[in-house]
Amino acid sequence: MSEISVLAIVSEIFPLIKTGGLADVAGALPAALAGEGIEVATLVPGYPAVMAQIEYAETVIDARPLYGAPARVLRGSAAGLDLFVLDAPHLYDRPGNPYLLPDGRDFPDNPFRFAALCQTGSALGFGAAPGFLPDIVHAHDWQAGLAAAYLHYDGRERPGTVATIHNLAFQGKYPAELLGALGLPPQAFSLEGVEYYGTIGFLKAALALSDRITTVSPTYAAEIRTPEHGMGLDGLLRTRAERLIGILNGIDDEVWDPSSDPLITEPFDVETLARRPANKAALQDKFGLDPDPGALLLGVVSRLSWQKGLDLLLANLDLLERLGVQLAVLGSGEPELVRQLLEAAEARPGRVGAVIGYDEAIAHRIQAGADAIVIPSRFEPCGLTQLCALRYGALPIVARVGGLADTIIDANEMALASGIGTGLQFSPPTADMLGATLERAARLWAEPEIWDELIENGMLTDVSWRRPAALYAKLFRDLVRER
Template identity: 60%
Template sequence: MSSLNVLSVASEVFPIIKTGGLADVAGALPSALAEEGVTLVTIVPGYPAVLKALERVEVVHQYPNLFGGPARLLSGRATGLDLFVVDAPHLFDRPGSPYLAPNGRDWPDNARRFAALSRAAADLGQGVAPGFTPDVVHAHDWQAGLVPVYLSLAGASRPGTVMTIHNIAFQGIFPADLLFELGLPASTFTVDGVEYYGQIGFLKAGLQLADRITTVSPTYAKEIQTPEGGMGLDGLLRSRSGAVSGILNGIDEKVWDPSADPHLVQTYDRSSLDSRVLNKQALQERLGLKPDPDALLFGVVSRLTEQKGLDLVLAGLSRLLAGNAQLALLGSGDTTIEESFRTAAVVYPGQIGCFFGYDEALAHRIQGGSDALLVPSRFEPCGLTQLCAMRYGSVPIVSRVGGLADTIIDANEMAIASGAATGLQFGPVSLGAAIDAFERAKTLWRDRNAWRQLQMTGMQADVSWRRPARRYADLYRACARAA
């Protein structure tokens, strides 16, 4: 097995900086790929948290002016990861979210900020760092969408390029008058380049010019090639269908391990599943729920948006909670949805407990203490919470879309009888179908042997990065050979 050098370009990476699943993927891939003979180094923006965590720092390149100010390209290590960091204080030395200003709106210079990330990545692809020239550059989401563009303009030999879509709803669309400011010649502003309905499309450009395109589940790879799922990019993706593939995400089994999770009151595995009830008890106490081991405790760990289907949970709350059921919710997002859950917690005291915001420890505790985890998304590229739920013995209840359809085996009669079921699926994504799934869950909950079988089957499923890593390694090698 030949060795391969890959540069991963990501706007966030776990555990240093995280807003969503992209960070988990970027953080987990390096160690998973090492077993496949792939050395993966990640380039990230120099946010304050990244610079604070960085060790063994070396300056590998300097920019007198990188989209508005001087910058340095650093190399180093942080939390066990090999990193390149774009140290550009005028672009990244600011508090809060990587993408949003304190007022909750996009940073007004996001085009320049993430063009800088792409520019530095392309320079690394051309060998600007002594001793490191990647065979493949792997760009993640719109924030890295200009990498294939800058590399295509280099003229010299270049590495292979892979563009991954984590969520096609976020595309990075900016005014056309930024073209020259972003270092893009007029020749790139065409339908075969960065132009997208008269504007500059970062994701569109990456999808147009990358050698290969991946997304995070096979079903989502099909969905984004339809008008309903492609969000304006379906025609481009259909035209490049031969370059598109879906590779399921995994989860880091060291981070998500119920037998050794420091966030849990009681660790456990398949052989000690009965002790899991202590985590349920602690979760009920933490969120002000009635202490009752017999209550069916539903969990939610999610952004609170319509995309995630949380409005369906709100609309069906009376049916969800009927018959001695509870809800433990962690998330933030749409203010209307947040306020509705706050109100519901008052209306249903002891049955609904909410924490609004992000709390990694509480996310683990909900996985380890809830009986079932709700993931009713209207669309879901892959989803990670349902994989964590299986690992932790919380039965996933999911909509039949994207990666949820690919990862959960529905508890229909045959699947239960054969011991293959790992959760419940429902479709279409509607209130009626969601309520039917709630009722199915309650019926199964009353049959504790059947429920235990669902837990046991889910916990032994392979949700690791082993299989995805092999597929990425094969893709990289094919892409490197074709470059």
């Protein structure tokens, strides 16, 4: 089988720069696809963290003016990734978050910052870098969305295009007046192009103009075709349904391996589960919880936003207290949720602990030490934390939406009878349904043999990139053949 060359375009990539699951996927997919005969090079913005980590960098496109100052393109590598880096200090050399000012507002020039990325992706797609001509341009989320437009309206024969939706909630909508400034021709402002309810829609453009659309779970692929979950794009997604497919994410099973994880207190695997409680004790200590091995300990690792439904969990704090259940939360995000979490921890010493911030090491320690991981999302395109939980022997308790529906087997009566459950699901995502499910968890906790069977099932589940990578490879291959 001949090799297929893919240019991925993405605004964050693990381990260089990460705000969420998007970075994990962009960082893991190239290695997973290499085994399938697909070569991926990835174009990323030259944030300080990227510039500091790139090695063997050489200039492949010389400096030319881009939105008011010179920018050049480097090719190099970091962490085993083949990277193109858009070195444009006036756009990307800013401290902190890739998208936001320190006060949490979007950078005002975000349309230009990410249009610049897309224009560069389009140029690379047409062969602007010597010796590199991709068969496919794979654009991730709205930040890469305009690449499909630049490729389409250029007029030259273009590579195949694939758009992947990691979260439909983020769409990149900007004023129509920017059309010319963004280098788009007048005819691009149309129903078939970038026009989106009178604005320029970056993600909309990708969904309208790409040869294929993927999203990160089969259930989310179905949900986003409905008005309830489509966030204004369901109509377009219905008309393009034949081009839309859901492919689950995997996780990097070397980064997330409880038998060799340097970040946890006591490594373990499914054969040595007796070692796991040492991690629980360490977690209780870290979060100021009572050192009680018999108390069911729930963990949360999450962005703190409405999507993630943590208000539903906060509404059940009295119930948790009655059930003798402990809670350890790691999260960062909306100030109001931060305030409520800190207040809960203060009001319930020994029972509720919270760490506010983004911390890889603590995330690993929660996965290794908590008995269950709660994910009460109102919507969840795929979700990665439940996959980590499966691998680390923490029982996922999840809302039955999106990828959470596709990755967890609810321990209902039939699943228990057949010995196939891996977690608990609830639906609809309301505080009452979550409460009833937490009671169900407490009853299962009282039956250690059943509990252990559930987490062993989870630990034996294949959450790697093997199957997803084969599905992406098939999609890329079909597209190349079609063109």
